Amino acid sequence: MSADQDYKYIGKGISRLDGPEKVTGSAMFVHDMTLPGMLYGKMVKSPHACARIVSIDISEAEKSPGVRAVLVGRELPYKVGIYMIDKDILAKEVARYHGEPVVAIAAQSELAAEEACAKVKIVWEALPAVLDPREGLSPAAPLVHPELASYSYMKGVFQPQPGTNISHHQKIRKGDVEIALAKADVVWEAKFYNPPVQHVAMETHTCIAQALPGSQVQIWTSAQSPFTVRNLFSACFGIPHQNIRVHVPYVGGGFGGKAGIHLEPLAYLLSQKAGGRPVKLTMTREEEFGAMPSRQGLYSQFTTGATREGKIISLVAKYIWDAGAYADYGVNVGRAASYSGAGPYEIPNCHIDSLVVYTNKVFGTAYRGFGHLEALWGIERNMDIGARRLGLDPVEFRRRNVLRPGAKTITGETVTEHTGRVDLCLEKVAEEIGWNGIQTEEERAQAMAGGKVRGKGVALLHKAPAMPVFTSSAALLKFNENGSVDLLTSIIDYGQGTYTALAQAAAEELKMPIERIQVPWESDTAMTPYDWQTVASRGAFMGCKAVIAAARDALQQIKETASQVLRAPVEELVCRDEVVFVAHRPEECLSYREVVMGYSYPNGNSIGGPVIGRGHYIAQGLTHLDLETGQGLPALDWTYGAHGAEIEVDLDTGEITVLNLATALDVGQVLNAQSLRGQIIGGVVQGLGSALLEEFRFSPQGRLLNAGFVDYKIPTSKDLPRKMSQHIILTEQLDGPYGARGVAEHPMISVPGAIGNALYDALGIDFFELPLNAERVWLGIQRKRSETQDTLPGAIKLPRAIHLDKGGA
Amino acid sequence: MFDETPQNTLPGAIKLPGAVYTISVEVNGKACTEEAPAQMTLLQFLRERLFLTGAKEGCGVGECGACTVLLNGRAVDACLVLAVEADQASVRTVEGEARDGELTLLQRAFIEHGAVQCGFCTSGMLLSAQSLLESNPHPNREEIVEAISGNLCRCTGYVQILEAIEAVGEGMEEGG
Structure with a gap:
């Protein structure tokens, strides 16, 4: 091959x-750079999820030693954004999330800037906040952006709904789902939830900006896209492109969090106010979690209909995205995940509504996988649940439905023999984990006596680049x-x-x-x-x-x-x-x-x-998606893949040990074998973070509670699977370089689904929410034990109040 | 166009609370003497006084390991050590590892095994590994996992880092 x-x-x-x-x-990162005369910026941030700024007193801060510039939102007549121009550089009348920058100060040192920030006095009037996007859809919900109708946005692609909290509604319409559901032999429903999480690039967001005479601007930034920084900066300030020079040296990780534009406008405005001295703005780790964008949360729900033979004939899916306070890339995440939103399966009748909903939380952006890890968590768990309803082996159920040459995707694209082979990826991982069918309840009961149980699961994935035509x-x-x-x-x-x-x-x-x-x-x-x-x-x-x-x-x-x-x-x-x-x-x-x-x-x-x-x-031949039906050609290339997982669960602690994690991807052609392996392993482990460990936790008032590594854990060297393997399928992409297709995001996608499906196999318990941390798994085990009324050893009666699985739209 | 001539743009340039100490420390084999305020961390001292920016600040609270350096031969988070605590001590940073332009076995192994991606954790990771190899030249996988478990890496998934350290421990790189 x-x-x-x-x-x-x-x-x-x-x-x-x-x-x-x-x-x-x-290697010189922006983190390491200093320029002659450079000042340091710091920000005062909102302590409320949603609050009106009654007054700001900066008089003491301005007199603080070493201070060279103090900025408040009211003096900044600008808005910034990539697809939706909805974000103030500093909050003006209202702060829309806990952690939103409200005042910025540039001083001779970080310490001097911090001390001055502590002297800013703000009087707040707390307002009702939208903390759950499902509640945000209610006509009675407060509006996060009452001015939505006045915002500029990319027309013909996005559909904000003024008077609501919806920044984008993506529709996919293929066939007739009602007729097909009526004809289906088996119909099932399921709901899932993904919490917001953070990228956690090791270098936090940082940039240096300098306002020079003649509307010239120099920017050094830890960013993924210098030209997009320049373009959005130009649009924000009305400064011609050629006057803005953006430098990007070594960047300490991005994962989507450094796409678009973030700190550059604020650093520039501080520099301007400080008489043109360069200003460096670097996020602490706490600010990186709480003030910088994250990955959106998602509530997903599926109604699926299949024939007795195991062919899916109808899928109705609803995605409700917890976008946070600003649209940023979130609207495009909601769009991209919906055109992939049936999974890599041929579904003749499909109806998807993807709603991106503003909430009073830190805003979401692009994150490796761009909505696909979130959507496919539900899709791939839903496949296993459906297989069970049909009395089919989950691998066999997938075999009967995967996209094959000649199939039409849900946006009307025809799969060819060069599109990629998800079926081969499935077979490879099933073989690698020694797939031999789901366990029976008797087998599980027997295994549980030993204190540790094992299970196996598979999950498929696909993704195409989400990008303008x-x-x-x-x-x-x-x-x-x-x-x-x-x-x-x-x-x-x-x-x-x-x-x-x-x-x-x-x-x-x-x-x-x-x-x-x-x-x-x-x-x-x-x-x-x-x-x-x-x-x-x-x-x-x-x-x-x-x-x-x-x-x-x-x-x-x-x-x-x-x-x-x-x-x-x-x-x-x-x-x-x-x-x-x-x-x-x-x-x-x-x-x-x-x-x-x-x-x-x-x-x-x-x-x-x-x-x-x-x-x-x-990219050639791409089209916009029809706004009403979602039909069109959005994809430069589709990369397919699969993960197979074998896990062991400790029944006393709920802790999951991953024994084996096999990954297969149809990359078309290997460009660099070492980088490819690095991308796959790195992505899989990042996916394990989403599967097992990572979630933002908020107080009932919308305060982010775990903005740091003490309370927000990412995988360490101790969290690796006992065994991992990577397998490559080479179906040439005709227009790809040497036949290759993209693969940077894909390894992360569907890792949670494979683990969740293995967890069902091990315990006979369906989990619908991520992460599958020890607490959630342990509580699930206890619930099952209490439901089966002491038939299992060690049953503990749980108070009714403990019920974490609140999933469902 | 500056509103003043900056005397010194470093944090110590303005009056900081507390006393200023003179710190004498041997860094990468060279004696250095610089002033440092009481609250300055060793990480700030290395980066801002000595311009050794290889050690990074990934969190500032001792949770990520990106600032790992060797203090009297022991791997420490430089963000948790005060500069004054390093007075009269010997410090090794990533900048001192290669000699005369010749990379160490470990540095070469990191490159050859694909143990580096964005590179932000690499300096700290190398020093945690170097510290292990100097006290335990032939570590097993478990010992390597333990030694770098305080160094977060978001890119690599750690496997190639473990392989690189293991290869050096097994002497596979010797003479290579």
Whole structure:
């Protein structure tokens, strides 16, 4: 199956190009940067989920030692946002979430800024808050944004509903679900819940901004998308693009949380007020949790109808997103998850409503998987519940419904033999975990006597990049005097390994050693070519396509000069090993070095010139989705996959140990074996965080209670599965670079579903809410024991008040 | 265009409460003497006084390990140690590990095994691992897991980090 035998670099496990800088501590992150005259910013944040600002007294703060600028929201006539322009840079009349920045101060040191913040006096009038998006849908609910009708937004794509808390309503309509449900032999319903969680990039959000004379702006930021920062910054302040220069050096993790625009406008305004001194704004870890965006919560519900033979014929799904106080990427998360919202299955009749609902909580944004981990938690648990109703093996039930060539997706796209093979992913993981069917209740009862029980489960996944139809990438290959190459891109490699993959593509196409390709680790909107954003598992796909085009352009330039010198037509020239030669007379040759800065004849006459290869790529044939039916072509590429899990549950503690976690993904073609493995393992472990550990907890008043690593745990080296394996299916993506498709987000998706399904197999208990932490599992075990009335050993009677599974829309 | 000439942009430049101490510390084999206010952490001292920015602040409260350095040979969270506590001590940071441009076995293993992604946790991770290897040159998997369990990494899922450390412990990298 391996197609890489013809490639010198593509598919090989070449180590990251930035390894030496990173292991010696010399890689410079914005976190590490200081500029001459730099001030430090700090923010006063709202202590309420929703409250009116009655008054702000900054007089003492302004006099505090070292203070150079104090800003309050009322003096800032700006709004910012990516798809919906709904966010104040500092809260003005009303603060909409606990942790929302209200006052910002720039001072000579962080400590001086902090001390000044403590001197700000704000009088608040607490207002009723919307803390549950389901309640937010009620006509009686307070409005988080009463001014929704006045906001600008991306028209033709999103559908805000003024007078409600709905920032977007995405509809998918395929077939007739009512007729199909009436015909179904078996119909079942289920409801699920995902809590909001945080990205937890190890480098918190940080940026430095400087307001310079003549409306010039310099920004250094830990961000995923320099051009999007620039574009949204320009739109916010009305400053022309060319006046704004955004630099992105090394970035300490992103996972979607650093897409879009975040601290840059505030740092700029502080700089402006401080007379043009650069201002650095760095989030503490607590602020990263409480003030910076998170992943939205989701309530999902499904009504599914199937034939007796196990073919799903109807699916009605409702997704209610807990968007938090601002739309940010959340509206697009709600859109993207809905067009994937039936799972990788062929469903002839499907009706989805995805409602993105404002609440008075920290706002949601993109997070690795972009809504798919959340939606597929429900979808894949729902598949196991359905299999049980039908008396089918869950793997067999999936086999009967997965998308195969010829099938139509719920947006009307036809699956072809090149789209990817989710069926092969399913078979691979089932084999890897030794799938042999779900346990019987008798088998479980027997196992429970031992104090620890085991279970197995599978879950499928799919995702396509969620991006506007016009999304494009560009690359430049700039030759140096010695014939080496600088590869310029504005894709950001914040850990994925994209730059190494791009260098591999450049080396492959230019027919030169990869050691001679350099990717400068700083993107700069004034120096590196346009790229829309580094999100959506599109960077390696679109970036490699642009690099391949740039390499061909560079070779053409080399050949044009060589053609004159060698007196041979361009089409008879061949490039190999940094030499251009005449195909049938290889001794007639020139090294790249002799040509790339222009060729000089012995008499001094010179021709040609510096070679700069230019390439671009734009996704082709994508369409907007019809606003009423959701029909259209939203997907550059679909990447399919599956996880299989075997777990062990300690009945006394509720703790889950993952014994085996097998992952299979149809990546089309491996670009870099080492990075691919790193992406898969890293994603799976991040998915385990969502499955087992992570959730925001709020007080009844909407205060975030666990804004720090003491109370919000992410996986450590001690939380790894006993065994993990990664399996690759290679179904060539016809328009992918070398046949490859995106894979950065996918490993994380459906890890919770596989664990949840294994948990049912182990305990015979359906869990509907994440995370599956020891507390929730233990309570589930106790509930089952009390329901079965002491027939099991160790039954404890639970007070009625303890009932955490509040899931359901 | 500045409203004043900045004397010094570092936190210590303005009057901080409490006494200022003179700290003499050997960092990566070199003697350093700098002033530090009482509340300054070793992490701030290294980053802001000595411009050694390899150690990172990931949380500031000793929970993430990104600031791990070796204090008298022992791995510590530099954000939990006061600069004054490091007076007369010896400190090793990631910047001092490679000698004459030659990466250590562990640094090479991190690169070769794909143990680095975004790189923000890498400095601390390397020093926790180095500390383990110096006290226990051939650790088993369990001991490695334990040694880095205080260092959070959100990118890699840890497996390649464990493999890199294990390979050095097994001597597979020697002579390589």
